[in-house]
Amino acid sequence: MTLLGGGLALLSAGVVYGTDVFFAVVGKPALERVGDAALTETMGRLHQVGDVRMPLFGATALLSTLGLSFAAGLGTAASGFALLALVGLGVQLLTYLRVAGPVNRAQTAAAESGVTPANARELQRRWDNVIVLRACGMTVGMLGLSLCVLSTVPGLNAPA
Numbered sequence: 001m002t003l004l005g006g007g008l009a010l011l012s013a014g015v016v017y018g019t020d021v022f023f024a025v026v027g028k029p030a031l032e033r034v035g036d037a038a039l040t041e042t043m044g045r046l047h048q049v050g051d052v053r054m055p056l057f058g059a060t061a062l063l064s065t066l067g068l069s070f071a072a073g074l075g076t077a078a079s080g081f082a083l084l085a086l087v088g089l090g091v092q093l094l095t096y097l098r099v100a101g102p103v104n105r106a107q108t109a110a111a112e113s114g115v116t117p118a119n120a121r122e123l124q125r126r127w128d129n130v131i132v133l134r135a136c137g138m139t140v141g142m143l144g145l146s147l148c149v150l151s152t153v154p155g156l157n158a159p160a
Contacts, residue, residue, distance in 0.1 A: 005068055006149035013061035013089065013145055016054065017138035020092065024135040028128050036120040043124065044111020047104035061141070062089055068148055078151045085144025091137030095130045103127040 031039055065085050072078035103123050110117050117123065 003149065003152070005064055005071060006145065006152070009061055009064035009068055009085070010142070010145050010149065012057045012064060013085070013138065013141050015057040016061060016092065017135075017142050019050075019054065020131060020135040020138050024131045028131055031124060031128075037116045039124055040107060040110045040116045040120045043104075043127075044107040044109075048108045048111065051101075051104050051108070058089075058093065062086070062093070065089060065141070065145060068145075072148065072152065076151075078148045081144045081148035081151060083144070085141045085148060088137045088140025088142075088144060092134045092141065095134050095137065099130045100127055100134065 031043070034042070065082055069079050069082035069086065072082055103126050106117070106123055107120075107127075110120070
């Protein structure tokens with residue numbers, strides 16, 4: 001396993017992690033304070049851009065983490081940590097695909113049409129209900145990746 005591969009996995013997963021944690025901690029409570037029209041326009045436009053750009057980071061994180069699990073040598077601590085990271089990344093991805101993605105598409109369509117849907121708040125609540133789970137999945141992913149990389153640094157695990 002190379003530190004370059006671990007760095008790529010950490011940086012790409014870090015983009016998704018930071019985005020999800022931001023929305024869990026800041027975005028969710030802030031959006032509860034805006035009107036339905038502002039909510040629809042803001043989230044619709046964010047998803048319009050994010051759903052095009054963010055998959056690059058997510059796919060890079062998944063593929064590089066999968067590569068790390070093999071490059072570290074199956075059965076090693078590093079490989080186990082990489083597999084833990086894959087579980088966390090998988091939780092985030094599945095939650096996005098099943099819940100957040102459909103909401104994103106509905107909010108984007110509403111923003112593009114300039115119409116605030118009658119269920120604007122319900123859509124956002126559905127999205128909000130999984131953002132903490134997504135952030136937790138990414139936290140597990142980042143922890144696994146960090147431990148994977150640290151477990152392969154020469155001399156770091158040497159007895160004192």
